[in-house]
Amino acid sequence: MRTLRALWGSSHPGPTLVVTALAFALGLAIGLPPWRLALLTLAVFAGQLSVGISNDAVDAPRDRAVGRSDKPLARGDASVRAAWIAASVALAAALALSAPLGWRMLAAHALTLGSAWAYNVGLKSTAWSIAPFLVSFGVFPSLATLSAEPPAFAAGWAWIAGAALGAAVHLTNVLPDLSDDARTGVRGLPHRLGARASAVVAALAVATGALAVLLGAAGGELAAVAPVSWVFFAAVVVVAGATAWLVATRPPSRMLFRLVMLAALLLAAQLVVSGGMLAGR
Structure with missing residues (x-):
């Protein structure tokens, strides 16, 4: 046991x-x-x-x-x-x-x-440490749609949202361990960018993913966007904005990590809410 x-x-x-x-x-x-x-x-x-x-x-x-x-x-x-x-x-x-x-x-x-x-x-x-996250999370929404009958790849906007989510996860997941990683010779992309730049890029990635879901699930028509999608999109943007403000005004901390992860979870929830349109049918 x-x-x-x-x-x-x-x-x-x-x-x-x-x-x-x-x-x-x-x-x-x-x-x-x-x-x-x-x-x-x-x-x-x-x-x-x-x-x-x-x-x-x-x-x-x-x-x-x-x-x-x-x-x-x-x-x-x-x-x-x-x-x-x-x-x-x-x-x-x-x-x-x-x-x-x-x-x-x-x-x-x-x-x-x-x-x-x-x-x-x-x-x-x-320096290519982010690539597996872009690939794995980009493909991830298609695991559901390819499990359906008939199988289909997820719509392009879902690939973008998934890749954006993966980028945010990678760029923030290592932030608490940057000093330990430096001592043992691990130098992925976030280590090269630094904590502040990684957090900013992660926040921008999440906001981009949220925009892709908002517009993609509605076929590019703002008038067709469901109210719940607007709610999740606004929440992601607010949290991403709070992250940018924190980066600009305070030293890097675990709060930075938590804020970006919260934005990533909100993006994931937005993707789920739009799930009916995942296959682009």
């Missing part, structure tokens, strides 16, 4: 559950039948487990070096070997659960997971 608890803690439970819930909500929004919705949700959950656990397995030596007592593998609660086995099993399960939903869904999910694993095993320390 100790090993299982450690592996769950290494899976980044918060992001894992949020991304899984987003997949479920998008599938529900487009009206997937229960069995397809269940497979989509379980496949995404297994995939996120594989991504989170493999990330901590790769980072275990660095986490030990900087004394990350919040990391189960760094504490020795489970072995790195056990983590790699668990991550591999979860990856295989994610692909196996995707297969009954069709080869297009399987291929799309394999692409999102392959991109995420590429970040874990090397790209996170390069």
Whole structure:
């Protein structure tokens, strides 16, 4: 049980559950039948487990070096070997659960997971660290629409919104760990930009994604935008504006991280509300 608890803690439970819930909500929004919705949700959950656990397995030596007592593998609660086995099993399960939903869904999910694993095993320390997030989150809305019958890729505006969400997640997720990363040689794009610039770019990305959803779901007609979409769009813009103000007036802090993540969650909710138009039909 100790090993299982450690592996769950290494899976980044918060992001894992949020991304899984987003997949479920998008599938529900487009009206997937229960069995397809269940497979989509379980496949995404297994995939996120594989991504989170493999990330901590790769980072275990660095986490030990900087004394990350919040990391189960760094504490020795489970072995790195056990983590790699668990991550591999979860990856295989994610692909196996995707297969009954069709080869297009399987291929799309394999692409999102392959991109995420590429970040874990090397790209996170390069100037291209944002690329896997643009790819994985850009494709993400299509996991729901490709699970439908007939399958279809998500509309272009949903790809833009997903990529914007991924950019914001990446640029802010590492902000609390910039100093630890610098000590262990991790220099991804946010490290090169710095905390202030990363927060500004993340806020602009979220606002761009919100605009894409607002206009895209309404076919570019402002008069056709639903009131609830205006509400979410306004909320995203307000939070993004608050982030910009905070960047300009105060030193970088965890509040910066929380504000951008709040804007990202609002964008995700806006995407779900517009789910009926995801396939562009």
